[in-house]
Amino acid sequence: xxxxxxxxxxxxxxxxxxxxxxxxxxxxxxxxxxxxxxxxxxxxxxxxxxxxxxxxxxxxxxxxxxxxxxxxxxxxxxxxxxxxxxxxxxxxxxxxxxxxxxxxxxxxxxxxxxxxxxxxxxxxxxxxxxxxxxxxxxxxxxxxxxxxxxxxxxxxxxxxxxxxxxxxxxxxxxxxxxxxxxxxxxxxxxxxxxxxxxxxxxxxxxxxxxxxxxxxxxxxxxxxxxxxxxxxxxxxxx
Numbered sequence: 091x092x093x094x095x096x097x098x099x100x101x102x103x104x105x106x107x108x109x110x111x112x113x114x115x116x117x118x119x120x121x122x123x124x125x126x127x128x129x130x131x132x133x134x135x136x137x138x139x140x141x142x143x144x145x146x147x148x149x150x151x152x153x154x155x156x157x158x159x160x161x162x163x164x165x166x167x168x169x170x171x172x173x174x175x176x177x178x179x180x181x182x183x184x185x186x187x188x189x190x191x192x193x194x195x196x197x198x199x200x201x202x203x204x205x206x207x208x209x210x211x212x213x214x215x216x217x218x219x220x221x222x223x224x225x226x227x228x229x230x231x232x233x234x235x236x237x238x239x240x241x242x243x244x245x246x247x248x249x250x251x252x253x254x255x256x257x258x259x260x261x262x263x264x265x266x267x268x269x270x271x272x273x274x275x276x277x278x279x280x281x282x283x284x285x286x287x288x289x290x291x292x293x294x295x296x297x298x299x300x301x302x303x304x305x306x307x308x309x310x311x312x313x314x315x316x317x318x319x320x321x322x323x324x325x326x327x328x
Contacts, residue, residue: 097164100171104270108296125230144197194238215258266322289324
């Protein structure tokens with residue numbers, strides 16, 4: 091394949107790191123971003139770590155300028171960065187709402203806005219938004235997170251309709267309970283309770299998600315757009 095360039099936000103750990111490492115192993119040039127300096131666990135010539143705050147539009151603008159100078163504007167954009175700030179709605183503070191929406195939803199807008207023009211010019215692009223089943227089924231204590239992730243579904247569908255004629259696909263991936271730092275706080279009892287509701291009888295792995303993302307990034311998925319695909323072991327069927 092032509093060496094496509096991928097930019098993935100939130101790539102320092104968990105699902106983002108797994109996706110970055112997997113795509114690099116397939117021959118993609120992968121720029122992974124995070125809010126603070128980081129290194130990949132499996133260094134590769136195809137992996138470029140980059141400090142970037144996706145809530146800061148000036149920072150993104152500077153990044154896009156530098157990538158253009160290096161001929162590294164992305165063909166494939168993976169909006170993965172996300173935070174949680176769980177709290178029952180009655181106790182939820184304004185900044186717990188604002189910060190989660192700013193990163194999980196507005197951050198996706200900011201990054202996509204910065205890089206989609208080049209995709210339109212090239213008449214080629216893949217945009218993959220990492221959502222969550224929380225955005226599909228809701229979760230107590232996650233009104234902020236679920237709202238942001240549900241917003242990604244509308245963002246995905248609307249943008250897919252706008253740019254499909256330019257050979258750009260836009261899809262979302264909605265992971266269920268995946269074994270990462272975000273689920274590491276669960277004790278064995280809580281994990282077992284969750285697993286009982288999962289038909290495949292296990293939590294997912296970051297690699298499960300990275301395989302699906304690789305498929306959506308490749309030419310095999312060129313006729314799939316505007317979709318939110320759950321990867322949750324069958325936990326939520328809709």
